[in-house]
Amino acid sequence: MMDFSPTEEQQLLIDSARNFVRKELLPHEDVVEREDWIPDDLYAQVKQRALDAGFYAANIATDFGGGGLNALDFTLMEMEFGWVSYALHYIVHRPCNILQAGTPAQIDEYLKPTVRGERLDCIAFSEPGAGSDLGAMSTRAVRKGADYVINGSKHFISFGVRADYVILFAVTDVLDTPRGKRNEVSAFLVDKGTPGFSWRKGPACTSHRGYDHAELFFEDCRVPASRMLGRPGEGFELANKWLSPGRISLGALAVGRARRVLELSAGWAASRKQFGQAIGKFQGTSFKLADMYTELAAAEMLTLRAAWKHDRGSMTDEDAASAKLFATEMLGRTTDHAVQIFGGMGLMNTLPIERFWRDARLERIWDGTSEIQRHIISRAILRQVER
Numbered sequence: 127m128m129d130f131s132p133t134e135e136q137q138l139l140i141d142s143a144r145n146f147v148r149k150e151l152l153p154h155e156d157v158v159e160r161e162d163w164i165p166d167d168l169y170a171q172v173k174q175r176a177l178d179a180g181f182y183a184a185n186i187a188t189d190f191g192g193g194g195l196n197a198l199d200f201t202l203m204e205m206e207f208g209w210v211s212y213a214l215h216y217i218v219h220r221p222c223n224i225l226q227a228g229t230p231a232q233i234d235e236y237l238k239p240t241v242r243g244e245r246l247d248c249i250a251f252s253e254p255g256a257g258s259d260l261g262a263m264s265t266r267a268v269r270k271g272a273d274y275v276i277n278g279s280k281h282f283i284s285f286g287v288r289a290d291y292v293i294l295f296a297v298t299d300v301l302d303t304p305r306g307k308r309n310e311v312s313a314f315l316v317d318k319g320t321p322g323f324s325w326r327k328g329p330a331c332t333s334h335r336g337y338d339h340a341e342l343f344f345e346d347c348r349v350p351a352s353r354m355l356g357r358p359g360e361g362f363e364l365a366n367k368w369l370s371p372g373r374i375s376l377g378a379l380a381v382g383r384a385r386r387v388l389e390l391s392a393g394w395a396a397s398r399k400q401f402g403q404a405i406g407k408f409q410g411t412s413f414k415l416a417d418m419y420t421e422l423a424a425a426e427m428l429t430l431r432a433a434w435k436h437d438r439g440s441m442t443d444e445d446a447a448s449a450k451l452f453a454t455e456m457l458g459r460t461t462d463h464a465v466q467i468f469g470g471m472g473l474m475n476t477l478p479i480e481r482f483w484r485d486a487r488l489e490r491i492w493d494g495t496s497e498i499q500r501h502i503i504s505r506a507i508l509r510q511v512e513r
């Protein structure tokens with residue numbers, strides 16, 4: 127039976143994550159927002175404190191030096207980290223868990239130093255011509271002797287500015303299938319500084335200021351075959367196996383942010399007076415709070431349920447997709463209600479409400495748009511009845 131009342135250990139984790147967020151991250155939100163960049167000294171300070179406190183790489187197995195949290199505990203922790211700006215949260219890095227599929231040599235050279243905070247990864251699927259439809263990617267890696275030669279480009283790559291290597295997905299073969307030609311995709315570990323690999327900072331983004339993203343370019347970039355992560359053609363399989371917890375994590379972060387938005391909105395509704403009384407006395411305002419509360423509770427349940435099932439090995443793609451879909455759409459509605467409750471002040475940059483509203487917009491797009499999540503869910507429903 128599902129029971130999400132936290133154990134004593136989980137409560138300790140929640141409390142210490144909450145304290146860390148309030149003490150080490152929250153005070154820096156305004157500077158990151160203003161500068162749209164995390165100053166290097168601040169970055170180094172937050173990273174060190176996260177390493178010391180054990181929050182860094184909490185998603186990676188203890189065998190590799192990580193925190194080894196299971197999905198449910200990780201989700202409870204991420205709900206606390208969702209309170210704060212995503213750029214700051216991201217310093218408390220979660221190395222891409224796909225690295226755990228590496229060979230012993232790759233684990234020593236990439237995963238372990240990343241867990242220790244000595245190296246930084248980014249993950250590159252998206253291309254200007256391939257977003258939701260990743261199978262259409264055009265970056266190619268062609269085997270030449272002991273190497274692969276890579277040509278193509280990627281964009282929107284989170285942390286591509288600070289990262290020192292990329293987990294790159296590229297087409298290694300084109301297969302003839304009964305449904306036509308299909309790209310076979312493989313994953314590679316490519317270091318910055320490899321000849322033929324260049325990058326530049328991506329355009330300014332409306333959401334999540336201070337959170338960098340980059341465009342990556344590969345021109346006859348040669349990497350040894352030993353840098354392939356997984357087997358040839360296994361790229362999407364690896365991605366699907368390892369990355370679905372990422373969707374739960376986005377659900378958790380949306381829940382955390384919505385908790386903060388609801389708290390601020392309730393405080394404003396109780397104190398702002400118009401027509402001689404607090405605006406929270408008008409049902410037009412108070413019912414918004416009721417809807418925010420109810421949707422938040424539902425998103426919390428869906429997200430925790432997906433994590434709980436993940437730990438039991440019974441999570442389906444549609445479990446993770448529905449948590450991501452509902453929680454991120456809930457956050458969109460919640461931040462929109464918040465702007466309405468705050469009135470004109472909701473749009474002024476002297477309060478964080480307009481930022482939450484802007485930030486929320488991205489959540490419905492990355493890591494699979496809302497439409498793609500709906501596609502995953504509806505496909506699963508229909509498969510059950512189409513047999």
Ligand SMILES: Cc1cc2nc3c(=O)[nH]c(=O)nc-3n(C[C@H](O)[C@H](O)[C@H](O)COP(=O)(O)OP(=O)(O)OC[C@H]3O[C@@H](n4cnc5c(N)ncnc54)[C@H](O)[C@@H]3O)c2cc1C
Pocket residue numbers: 248249250251252256257258259281282283284285331339488491492493494495496497498501
């Ligand atoms: C700030 C930021 C950071 C990112 N970080 C990374 C990263 O680190 N690594 C990485 O690889 N990618 C990253 N992405 C890319 C992100 O995952 C894509 O933006 C996302 O998958 C959508 O692709 P797209 O933007 O090309 O939109 P498109 O795929 O062009 O979609 C446009 C619209 O068409 C709709 N659509 C497309 N296909 C269908 C369909 N079959 N059915 C119904 N509707 C459909 C979409 O839902 C959307 O509404 C990032 C993006 C941003 C903005």
